[in-house]
Amino acid sequence: MEREIIHTQDGSTTIHIKEWNECYHSKHGAIQEAKHVFIKNGLALFPNQSISILEIGFGTGLNTFITYLEAQKLGQTIDYVGVEAYPISEHELQSMNYLEELDALDLKDIFDKIHSTNWEEKNDLSETFSLTKRKQFFEEIDDIEKFDLIYFDAFGYRVQPELWSTSIFEKMYKALKPNSLLVTYAARGVVKRSMIEVGFTVEKLAGPPGKREMFRARK
Numbered sequence: 001m002e003r004e005i006i007h008t009q010d011g012s013t014t015i016h017i018k019e020w021n022e023c024y025h026s027k028h029g030a031i032q033e034a035k036h037v038f039i040k041n042g043l044a045l046f047p048n049q050s051i052s053i054l055e056i057g058f059g060t061g062l063n064t065f066i067t068y069l070e071a072q073k074l075g076q077t078i079d080y081v082g083v084e085a086y087p088i089s090e091h092e093l094q095s096m097n098y099l100e101e102l103d104a105l106d107l108k109d110i111f112d113k114i115h116s117t118n119w120e121e122k123n124d125l126s127e128t129f130s131l132t133k134r135k136q137f138f139e140e141i142d143d144i145e146k147f148d149l150i151y152f153d154a155f156g157y158r159v160q161p162e163l164w165s166t167s168i169f170e171k172m173y174k175a176l177k178p179n180s181l182l183v184t185y186a187a188r189g190v191v192k193r194s195m196i197e198v199g200f201t202v203e204k205l206a207g208p209p210g211k212r213e214m215f216r217a218r219k
Contacts, residue, residue: 005095009210012101015060015092020159024059026185028210031101033185034066036208038151041216042183043070050077052146054175056138057153058082060096061114068110068129069102077128081147085137087119138168143175150176152184157191166194173198176219187213 002018010029017023026033043053055063064082071078093115099105110125117123122132138154150172154163162168164186172182184191187204192215195202200217207214 003092005092010101011097012062013095013097015088020155022155022159025062026208026210028208030062031066031098033208033211034063035070037183037185037214038063038153039066039070041205041214042149042151042181043067043076044074045181046074046076046148048075049148050079051148052079053081053149053151054141054143054147055080055082055151055153056172057151057155058084058087058133059153060088060093060098061111062096062098063151063153064114064131065098065104065111066102068114068125069104069107071129079130079132081132081134083134083136083138083141085135087135138163139171141171141175145174145177147176148180150180150182152182152186157186157188161190164188164191164194166197169194169200170198173200173219178219180219182217182219183214184217185211185214187211187215191215 004016005013006016008014008027008030010032012030014023014025014030064080099108099111113125119133119135122130124130157164192202195217202215202217204213205216
């Protein structure tokens, strides 16, 4: 499918898939969405802790990099696992402007390392942040009670409803430790019903800019 680099409304870039009219991040602001959905309503609830995170849809590495930045402020030690079936190209990576928009040019080595580290291997980005990138389809995930927090950042239900199915959320539920969280930008009723069916308690929260609502689910 044809892909293009576009600027979102907060100035940060993302990848747009023309055939689907779907973006990797919100067209209303890639960075704003990541900070609101995954940091404010997820990561920030675990201050001064050692936690493990599973990201569903590693994509451009934006969520990983912002988590690295924010975890330092929150006094956290992070074991991060990012799952992606179709890694982005080197050209697409070099077209992302996250270092500039996040005022983090001094951490270019970290951003580069996020993308250059080998897949399927655990790598230390720092003394308090490890990263494992797994190239796999979401239906292949079989972790059991391993994670404290899941960033569910798959392509939208409109274009890939199979990624929001009961069978996928059952895998997410099993992958979480008891009393842990899953956060996502989604707020469709069909998604909520699938989450509840597998055992999640779901709350509706205010969404990021351009989106009225989002979900946070607790095991």
